[in-house]
Amino acid sequence: MKRKEIIRRRERLARELPSAAEIVRGSLLERTIRHRQGCRKCARGEGHPVSVLTVGYAGGKTKQISLHAGQREQVERWLKNYQGLKARLEEICELNQQLLRAEE
Numbered sequence: 001m002k003r004k005e006i007i008r009r010r011e012r013l014a015r016e017l018p019s020a021a022e023i024v025r026g027s028l029l030e031r032t033i034r035h036r037q038g039c040r041k042c043a044r045g046e047g048h049p050v051s052v053l054t055v056g057y058a059g060g061k062t063k064q065i066s067l068h069a070g071q072r073e074q075v076e077r078w079l080k081n082y083q084g085l086k087a088r089l090e091e092i093c094e095l096n097q098q099l100l101r102a103e104e
Helices: 001-013 068-101
Strands: 027-033 048-056 062-067
Touching: 001 068, 027 068, 048 068, 062 068
Parallel strands: none
Antiparallel strands: 027 048, 048 062
C-alpha cells in the first residue's frame, strides 16, 4: 500500500473515533438478588433482577458495580464505545506500522 493511501485511511479512522469521555471497560452481567426474610417475591423464588458492571484488573482482581435500572442503557452504550475505540486504535496502530515501511 502506498504512503498516501495509508495516511488517508489512518485519518479516516481517527475521525471516526467515538468520544473518549463516554467509555467504560468491563462486562455487563445480570444477577438475581434474593432476600433471606420478609420478601414475598423472594419467598416465591422470583428474586429481584439486577444489572452489574464487572471490571477485571491485573492480578485477578475484580470490581463489581451494581447499576440502577436507568443506568443499564448508558453502560451498554459506553461499553460499545470502548470496544469501537479499542478496535479503531488497533487499526491505526497497524497502519502506522505499515507507514514505517511504506514507499514514498
